Amino acid sequence: MTRLVHEFERLGNGGVLRLQRRCRSDFDLPQFDTLCESPVSFPMRGRPLIARGGRPFLNWLRRSINDERQVFERRIELRPSGVPDASGRLRAGMVEQLTAQAQPRSRLHGIQAGRAIAALAVVITHAVGQVIIEPPVHAHFFARYGVTLFFVISGYIMVVSTGPAAFDPLRFVKNRVRRIVPLYWIAVFLMAALTLLIPSVFRKTAFDAAEVVKALFFIPSYAEDGSIRPFLKLGWTLNFEMFFYLCFACLFAFTDIMRAALLSALFLFLIALGSVFDFQSAPLAFYTRIDTLGFVAGVWLAVATRRLPPLHKGNLLAAGFASLVIVAAILAYYEPIRDNPWTQIWVIIACALQVAVLAGAPRLGWSTPRSLEVAGDASYSIYLFHMFGVGLGALIIAKILPGSVWIAILVAALLGAMSGLAVYALLEARMNRWIRRMTDAKRQPNTPIRPLSPNDGL
Incomplete structure (x- = not known):
């Protein structure tokens, strides 16, 4: 001993x-x-x-x-x-x-591919919307699908990373803040600077100091058109993310299955309140939306993955096929069912099935393409910064090849993804390494460990 x-x-x-x-x-x-x-x-x-x-x-x-x-x-x-x-x-x-x-x-290669797919789906929707003034309704579905896939993956990863038992809530919150906040604040400040310097470039965004402050601290607020979105429009998903992290951290003392049950009860209660009461307060109206069920689906999927026997290859293939059928059916009838709450529930089910398949990809003998892994690593940067590249691409093609809609969409999407990849390589990856080095050095100074003597035995 x-x-x-x-x-x-x-x-x-x-x-x-x-x-x-x-x-x-x-x-x-x-x-x-x-x-x-x-x-x-x-x-x-x-x-x-x-x-x-x-x-x-x-x-x-x-x-x-x-x-x-x-x-x-x-x-x-x-x-x-x-x-x-x-x-x-x-x-x-x-x-x-x-x-x-x-x-x-240790990496979940399939999950990284899922992040890449989610980010690129959002890029496609915004590329179409940037080129076509009144884009087809079906184009909106890809962003809806991508965001929902992000939410399911987020719930899944939080359970996997915190383990089956209690965890340290302060460390959890610190890790999430240092992962989410710095890059988001840079994007908000950049948008604020651009709206001040070249306001004519933006069709729907104008500088507002109060809205900038609310965006920085993840406070939902009403926009001029009556919708609930922050100064940086893409930040609405991060408002949900931070709310989920806060709720998840408050349940640190429970086991994973109890956390999943309590989160489900909380979010279902909030959704029920939102369906009964017509809240005028932006935070209450925002956090009682059905979108939060995406996190719940990811949490339960991770709990099931840990506690139940792994799915066989045939079951994984069936789950993947079922998810594609659901997505195809929603796309076929999307316009009349767009605002139906059950549509979002089915989108969540399809995304949860796909995450299950992606997490079980090694059992299928699938290897994740390196390009998807890179895009998955850069998915946060792609999500936050792709609109700058999308806008530039649409503007360039409009000047060079006016009327070339499909070429403009393709170039806008490519430049949007490339701008996110560039931000990741030049800024996010380096900044994350520096932040981890600084914060971990304070928590664990590199000092020699006292040698033990036989008298210290158990």
Whole structure:
């Protein structure tokens, strides 16, 4: 047992954090999260933890520690820089660096493809709307489908990333804020600057300081046309996202299935209120809409994926086929059923089936195209910034080839997607790395861990 404690301590922060993530999926032991905040505390608090987990947890911990040791020891053999110092211990931070490089990055490749599809669907709708003054009603469906797919994926990812047991709500909120807010604020400030400098370019957006402030803090508000949308029109989906994150964080103390049940009850209650009362307040009218059920569908899908046996290949193919049939049927009759609440419910069902197929893509033997993975990584930038490229593309073709509608739509869509990819490569990816480095450095300073003596054994 003493040797186990020594091995645990020698893993370094990188290995310990990986053990923490693996424990979340294999054992209902939320105390392990607290324990891993400070690996030094293992000998002091490890005994009650192992007592609760029993022999299976002890055996799992021993195997996991051995796996992590083998990972970075193989890297040490391959990297001349990874050598122990005079005391025989690795230099501070070397273990974390080596294990991070040796461990393949865990990614849901199919889900990344889903993000790309959702973002590109929104781009297509806006490209059509930018070129055609009165676009066909069916063009609106693609944006509706893309946003709903985003919502389902968001609910799915939140459950997968937080695990089956309780989680740290402050860390959860911090991670979501640093992921969503910086880039969104840049987009809002850029739009504000452009509406001040070149207002004639914008057909429906005019600078309003009060609306800018509301947009920055995700407060729904009425626009001049009576619709509820923020200063940056695309930000209405982020208002829903932040509301969902807040509700999800408030349920941190429950298990995943209880969180799903409580979220379902809350959102269904709000939708019922919205159907009974005609709220004049923008936030009340906004957050009682049926759109929130997309998050609920994603949450339940992730819970089912974790707790039920995986779907067989035939079932996944049937789910994918059913989703395509639903989408085709909605498109065929979209104009008369556009505002029917059941239409949105069926769109949510189709998107949930597609997320289930995308999450199970490895079992189908499908490999995600690299282009879709890249677009999935950049989906947030594409969503926020594609309108700048779409507007530029439509303007260029209108000057060069007036009347070429389909060429204008194609060029506008391509430039919209490319502008988002450029923002991701030049700004978002670098900014996210810098923010993570700064915030993680404050939370986990790179200091050597106190060596344990045999007297510290369990």
